[in-house]
Amino acid sequence: MSFDTLGLSAELLRAVAEKGYADPTPIQRQAIPPILEKRDIMAGAQTGTGKTAAFTLPLLQLLKADAHKGARRTIRALILTPTRELAAQVGESVATYGKHMPVRSAVIFGGVNIKPQIEKLRNGVDILVATPGRLLDHVGQKTADLSHVEVLVLDEADRMLDMGFIRDIRRILAVLPKTRQNLLFSATFSDEIKKLADGLLNSPALIEVARRNTASERVAQSVHFVDRERKRELLSFLIGSRNWKQVLVFTRTKHGANRLAEQLERDGIRAAAIHGNKSQGARTRALSDFKQGAVRVLVATDIAARGLDIDQLPHVVNFELPNVPEDYVHRIGRTGRAGNEGDAISLVCMDEHKLLADIERMLKREIPKGVIPGYEPDPSVRAMPIVQRPAGNRNANVRAGSGRATSGRSRSETSTRAVRGATAKAPAPQGRRCLSDVA
Numbered sequence: 001m002s003f004d005t006l007g008l009s010a011e012l013l014r015a016v017a018e019k020g021y022a023d024p025t026p027i028q029r030q031a032i033p034p035i036l037e038k039r040d041i042m043a044g045a046q047t048g049t050g051k052t053a054a055f056t057l058p059l060l061q062l063l064k065a066d067a068h069k070g071a072r073r074t075i076r077a078l079i080l081t082p083t084r085e086l087a088a089q090v091g092e093s094v095a096t097y098g099k100h101m102p103v104r105s106a107v108i109f110g111g112v113n114i115k116p117q118i119e120k121l122r123n124g125v126d127i128l129v130a131t132p133g134r135l136l137d138h139v140g141q142k143t144a145d146l147s148h149v150e151v152l153v154l155d156e157a158d159r160m161l162d163m164g165f166i167r168d169i170r171r172i173l174a175v176l177p178k179t180r181q182n183l184l185f186s187a188t189f190s191d192e193i194k195k196l197a198d199g200l201l202n203s204p205a206l207i208e209v210a211r212r213n214t215a216s217e218r219v220a221q222s223v224h225f226v227d228r229e230r231k232r233e234l235l236s237f238l239i240g241s242r243n244w245k246q247v248l249v250f251t252r253t254k255h256g257a258n259r260l261a262e263q264l265e266r267d268g269i270r271a272a273a274i275h276g277n278k279s280q281g282a283r284t285r286a287l288s289d290f291k292q293g294a295v296r297v298l299v300a301t302d303i304a305a306r307g308l309d310i311d312q313l314p315h316v317v318n319f320e321l322p323n324v325p326e327d328y329v330h331r332i333g334r335t336g337r338a339g340n341e342g343d344a345i346s347l348v349c350m351d352e353h354k355l356l357a358d359i360e361r362m363l364k365r366e367i368p369k370g371v372i373p374g375y376e377p378d379p380s381v382r383a384m385p386i387v388q389r390p391a392g393n394r395n396a397n398v399r400a401g402s403g404r405a406t407s408g409r410s411r412s413e414t415s416t417r418a419v420r421g422a423t424a425k426a427p428a429p430q431g432r433r434c435l436s437d438v439a
């Protein structure tokens with residue numbers, strides 16, 4: 001299905017084509033037609049699904065269809081977002097998609113000088129993107145007149161409520177015209193969101209799209225080949241030399257996560273491990289330290305990472321490739337969110353070539369590969385089996401290596417996974433460990 005079946009005007013289709021989009025995303029396919037019919041919508045969509053274009057494109061079209069006849073421009077569409085960053089991104093999207101149309105837009109948020117915003121509003125805008133607090137300042141000073149708003153968009157409504165904006169939102173709703181179109185976007189639907197939606201939306205079209213299961217185009221993926229014993233050293237080097245401030249690192253086992261976090265700490269890099277054996281309190285603390293920047297590296301297992309709510313992560317590192325290719329997609333989906341660029345680097349040793357091939361087959365594309373100077377793999381190193389303990393057999397993997405205990409590994413995180421791509425059948429050279437234990 002292409003964009004031109006959605007009923008969008010030539011100017012919008014041109015802007016979309018210039019942006020390089022070939023086909024609409026699921027949220028765009030589902031949301032654009034009802035919005036064009038002037039229906040309210042309640043859409044469950046995460047960032048990264050293309051939701052911004054899903055409301056911006058039809059919004060622009062509606063404004064154009066009923067082009068304002070009066071001498072003065074009035075704010076006809078109001079888009080509320082929880083954060084300045086999101087406001088700025090949405091504002092950019094409005095400008096990009098509306099570039100062939102005579103619409104004017106403005107973005108207003110707090111923390112910056114209010115005067116240029118007042119000036120912009122005084123000159124007249126059709127679409128206003130705003131965070132709630134600063135918008136109320138303008139309403140209070142009568143520098144923003146919301147009495148002509150025809151369409152209201154609440155973007156990331158759940159985050160707005162989490163950030164305590166409900167009262168501000170209610171105050172804004174009170175000054176909007178009673179008859180208007182309402183579009184509510186939220187990643188989650190808590191009771192609070194439902195309550196807000198009940199009071200706000202009029203027979204909405206309900207739209208739900210799943211998180212995209214393909215690797216996001218905004219994530220720059222790369223593979224660095226390196227010897228298994230030098231992965232930790234390379235990781236520390238990358239963090240230090242590239243001055244990464246916030247990195248999520250994946251290991252395959254809890255034991256590996258703990259060890260890696262300890263080793264990084266020894267290298268002087270603040271790190272914490274997060275996995276199923278840690279108490280909820282310890283996990284919450286690690287996460288909040290990470291979010292606040294007190295901890296630079298969070299080392300996580302796949303299962304522990306599922307529940308992590310961290311937006312806009314710039315760097316994800318696969319210290320070890322996952323056994324299951326789908327986990328790769330989940331891992332790298334942790335970066336490149338909310339319209340930001342992200343990178344996902346995989347440190348791949350000899351033992352993991354088959355896992356890498358499986359991942360590339362699933363992605364239907366090759367991941368760019370290279371080596372970091374100084375960390376070139378030693379050609380004499382031979383592949384080792386990646387051993388996973390089969391369900392119910394705690395000692396099954398001891399055979400494969402030097403006999404160093406691996407009891408720290410969790411059953412729940414290793415045994416439930418299929419042994420995919422692992423070269424478990426190959427005999428292991430003596431005295432060496434498979435990569436997850438070396439980690």
Ligand code: AMP
Nearest residue numbers: 021023024025047048049050051052339
């Ligand atoms: P959003 O969910 O609005 O943050 O959008 C996520 C990313 O998807 C943004 O970088 C958009 O530029 C991009 N995007 C939006 N629509 C499409 C599309 N139809 N095809 C490809 N990329 C898109």
